[in-house]
Amino acid sequence: MSNICSKIVHPHCDTCIQLKKCSVLADGLSSCDIIMCSLKCGSRFHSCKSEEHSLLCPNEKVPCINAENGCPAIMFRYKRARHLEVCPASVVVCTMEWSRPWMCTHDFKLNPCRTFNSSHKHQLDIALALQDRRMWNKWKEIPAIQSQLGNIPLMKPICHFLCARPFRRDEYCWHYKNVHSDIHGGLNGWLEHRCPLAGEGCMYSLRRIHPCATEASVIHSDILESFGVTLQKECNNSNIKEIPKGESILQPNGGIITHPQVEFDHLPFEVLRYICRFIDSFSLCNLSLTSRRIRDVCHSLVKERGIMVQKWKKSAIDGEVHWTVSSQHWLFSTAFSPVEKWRFEEEGHMSNHLKNCHHYERNVHSKPFKVMGFN
Numbered sequence: 151m152s153n154i155c156s157k158i159v160h161p162h163c164d165t166c167i168q169l170k171k172c173s174v175l176a177d178g179l180s181s182c183d184i185i186m187c188s189l190k191c192g193s194r195f196h197s198c199k200s201e202e203h204s205l206l207c208p209n210e211k212v213p214c215i216n217a218e219n220g221c222p223a224i225m226f227r228y229k230r231a232r233h234l235e236v237c238p239a240s241v242v243v244c245t246m247e248w249s250r251p252w253m254c255t256h257d258f259k260l261n262p263c264r265t266f267n268s269s270h271k272h273q274l275d276i277a278l279a280l281q282d283r284r285m286w287n288k289w290k291e292i293p294a295i296q297s298q299l300g301n302i303p304l305m306k307p308i309c310h311f312l313c314a315r316p317f318r319r320d321e322y323c324w325h326y327k328n329v330h331s332d333i334h335g336g337l338n339g340w341l342e343h344r345c346p347l348a349g350e351g352c353m354y355s356l357r358r359i360h361p362c363a364t365e366a367s368v369i370h371s372d373i374l375e376s377f378g379v380t381l382q383k384e385c386n387n388s389n390i391k392e393i394p395k396g397e398s399i400l401q402p403n404g405g406i407i408t409h410p411q412v413e414f415d416h417l418p419f420e421v422l423r424y425i426c427r428f429i430d431s432f433s434l435c436n437l438s439l440t441s442r443r444i445r446d447v448c449h450s451l452v453k454e455r456g457i458m459v460q461k462w463k464k465s466a467i468d469g470e471v472h473w474t475v476s477s478q479h480w481l482f483s484t485a486f487s488p489v490e491k492w493r494f495e496e497e498g499h500m501s502n503h504l505k506n507c508h509h510y511e512r513n514v515h516s517k518p519f520k521v522m523g524f525n
């Protein structure tokens with residue numbers, strides 16, 4: 151008798167494995183008929199072993215192996231392994247670290263680039279520095295970190311920043327490559343080409359490298375604290391103009407943009423859902439912030455496109471420490487459409503900037519002046 155199944159398996163059937171050679175006549179006491187799997191997986195077995203087979207049959211519909219971790223998917227057993235790549239509950243948390251010298255208000259005063267502010271946030275190196283600063287400001291409110299900082303002598307320690315963002319398994323490798331290798335790795339002059347007089351305080355920079363797709367560029371969202379890709383070439387938000395209702399605008403290239411008759415978020419729910427299916431996770435995060443209705447549309451897609459993140463809590467039961475899931479959250483990761491290739495294209499030329507750079511002024515003296523400070 152099989153111990154997994156509740157049904158009684160006949161003595162012969164229990165040991166009969168080579169069905170091709172089986173010639174036993176089913177008597178209903180020690181053996182039974184040989185049947186084909188009703189789910190058409192091609193297997194043959196003694197009928198009393200149907201239940202046992204259903205535990206192995208590749209055509210049986212089963213829940214995802216991460217069902218306990220919150221994945222709601224039901225699929226054919228043979229599809230389970232493939233599903234793991236896109237399973238919303240198979241989440242990878244990025245462990246990438248980067249460092250920069252400890253930044254305090256004092257440092258920002260001394261830093262020649264101290265004038266940077268949100269108007270420079272389309273410059274990606276500054277966007278990341280601002281993100282790190284916000285992160286730092288949050289951390290230093292934590293009492294444990296405050297007490298550690300009290301022990302730090304005057305030398306400047308290095309701060310380590312941890313990405314720690316959750317991604318679906320299939321999104322992770324592109325996140326790592328595009329964000330940490332291509333973007334972070336390119337910030338020291340390769341992606342953003344800074345004016346050679348940056349040290350003097352010039353904030354000018356040129357974007358040198360863009361995703362290969364036409365009109366695509368890298369942006370940083372300070373709401374999501376993440377890099378992303380947009381299909382709109384202008385990365386400076388001040389260039390976006392709202393078109394007044396019923397009016398048309400003539401573009402510099404001769405094209406005309408007319409205020410649409412139908413507002414985007416007034417489109418039928420199913421149409422919006424359909425459009426949103428083509429949008430990457432990073433954009434869905436941003437889009438969901440635009441209106442209540444759009445948020446509902448995005449919310450309806452979260453189990454299809456998002457990830458399931460669990461919060462764990464530590465509790466002591468009978469003196470033993472246990473970890474239990476305290477809550478489960480569906481959310482969209484910050485993954486953007488993979489950038490498989492980059493193109494090199496400078497927006498203008500640095501030499502054009504240098505002709506007008508305010509920090510590139512020759513110091514011409516017409517009157518006597520002190521060189522060494524002696525009279």
Ligand SMILES: [Zn+2]
Nearest residue numbers: 163166172174
């Ligand atoms: Zn047999």
Ligand SMILES: [Zn+2]
Nearest residue numbers: 160163182198
């Ligand atoms: Zn049997």
Ligand SMILES: [Zn+2]
Nearest residue numbers: 187191193207
């Ligand atoms: Zn089967």
Ligand SMILES: [Zn+2]
Nearest residue numbers: 214216221237
């Ligand atoms: Zn799953």
Ligand SMILES: [Zn+2]
Nearest residue numbers: 244246313314
């Ligand atoms: Zn990361």
Ligand SMILES: [Zn+2]
Nearest residue numbers: 345352354507
């Ligand atoms: Zn300059």
